[in-house]
Amino acid sequence: MPVKVVEEWLNSCSGCEISILNLGDTLLDLLPELNFVHIPVLIDHKYYGQTGESDVIEIPEADIGIVSGGVRNEEHKHVLEETRKKTKILIALGSCAAHGGIPAQANMYTNKDIFEKLFRGSPSTDPASDPNHPNVPQWLDSCLALDEVVEVDVTIPGCPPHPDWIAEALTALLEGKTSWSLPERSVCDTCPVIREKKSAAGPVRRCFENLEFNPEEGLDKMRCINEQGFLCLGPVTLAGCAGKEGVPRCIQARTPCRGCFGPIRKGARPMVDMMGAMSSVGLDPKTVVDRRAIMNRYIGGHGNLRPLPARPARK
Ligand code: SF4
Ligand code: SF4
Ligand code: SF4
Incomplete structure (x- = not known):
């Protein structure tokens, strides 16, 4: 049956x-x-x-x-x-x-702020009221x-x-089992690149610049993306995106991991852990533009992203 x-x-x-x-x-x-x-x-x-x-x-x-x-x-x-x-x-x-x-990602803003931006605050939008009709799910x-x-x-x-x-x-x-889960391994654990545990210290490079690699050579000849000075979320992301093949998909495409498989285990704090991983190779986490959003790109639930209290106006 x-x-x-x-x-x-x-x-x-x-x-x-x-x-x-x-x-x-x-x-x-x-x-x-x-x-x-x-x-x-x-x-x-x-x-x-x-x-x-x-x-x-x-x-x-x-x-x-x-x-x-x-x-x-x-x-x-x-x-x-x-x-x-x-x-x-x-x-x-x-x-x-x-x-x-x-x-x-929207959890960084209140609904009031989002509605204001979407329905009135954009220069290309005719002002309209919030979508609060009783027939529209709230x-x-x-x-x-x-x-x-x-x-x-x-x-x-x-x-x-x-x-x-x-x-x-x-x-x-x-088969009658009642649970299933992926093994708790990081993207880095399945990544074949060269790691020397150090990078050129300084601000994090943005992907407006190309990574350094020779397209004629395999991934085992490319240097770790974090160690090249870019942000790669592999250290704090659960492995498995390439299925049973192994090598993470973004790394195959020679681009950084953006964290789409989420944290390695329940209850992990990837942002804190990632800042530690960056510091350990000499990268300054404070130089990541839009750090909160980028490091929690796929995991804004569970209270990881929430509106910040308004800062007092500068005098
Ligand atoms: S940080 Fe990125 S490039 Fe470096 S080992 Fe981990 S997944 Fe690979
Ligand atoms: S962003 Fe997703 S697909 Fe890309 S390497 Fe990370 S986990 Fe894999
Ligand atoms: S955005 Fe959400 S619904 Fe769409 S593919 Fe990704 S996880 Fe699935």
């Missing part, structure tokens, strides 16, 4: 769902064992009836719930809570669901990861998550 699955998307760009499709042939192998009973990204199903005639949200019962995207508004929260009630195992798919993701005070709202059983991080891990996690659940 196939396992019933619901797949819901909240504050999501649908890249996570594309990753499910990117399972390719593996998806075809798994499909006979999976019965998708609800997947709004593929079928035009309205949560409150096709013409809005129902007062009750319609999500069927299932064995597995897969949810992508963070929780930004009241409707996302309601869909998530209902999915949790209706499913035995809940999977947080992707870094938005796991950590807030890119949308949680924003929460911040963009949350799923486990800030409900209990999550399995987390598959990444922006987007790698299809290998989606397949591995689903296979584990189909």
Whole structure:
């Protein structure tokens, strides 16, 4: 008997769902064992009836719930809570669901400031009022990861998550396991570049300059990006973005890791740890432009990003 699955998307760009499709042939192998009973990204199903005639949200019962995207508004929260009630195992798919993701960058500002900027403060925008019509889901005070709202059983991080891990996690659940996780290793642990544990001290270089490498040579001949003086978040980011192949994807492309797989373990403080890693090779963390946003780029949930108190005006 196939396992019933619901797949819901909240504050999501649908890249996570594309990753499910990117399972390719593996998806075809798994499909006979999976019965998708609800997947709004593929079928035009309205949560409150096709013409809005129902007062009750319609999500069927299932064995597995897969949810992508963070929780930004009241409707996302309601869909998530209902999915949790209706499913035995809940999977947080992707870094938005796991950590807030890119949308949680907005957590650095109050909703009032964001609405002011979007609806009135931009020179190219005709002034309008805030979107507070009763038919529009109201924003929460911040963009949350799923486990800030409900209990999550399995987390598959990444922006987007790698299809290998989606397949591995689903296979584990189909075998009757109730949990799955990636090993706690950093991107650096899977990176083949040369490391000398020192860099040219000074301000962090920005990616307006090219990295130093010879395109004719392999990565094992390139010097560590941090040690070249650029910011690479590999030391504080969970490994796995290249799936079972190993070498991190951005490093393959000779660009710095931006942290899209999130922290190596729950409860880590990547910004603090990254400042330590930079100092250990002689880089000055204070010279990273927009440091708070850059070092928490994908992990603004869990209180990592929040509005700062207004500074007193200079006299
Ligand atoms: S984790 Fe990335 S791919 Fe997935 S919904 Fe968020 S932004 Fe899109
Ligand atoms: S800091 Fe970046 S380039 Fe250096 S070892 Fe780690 S992942 Fe590789
Ligand atoms: S190297 Fe870092 S930013 Fe790039 S895909 Fe991997 S985890 Fe994501």
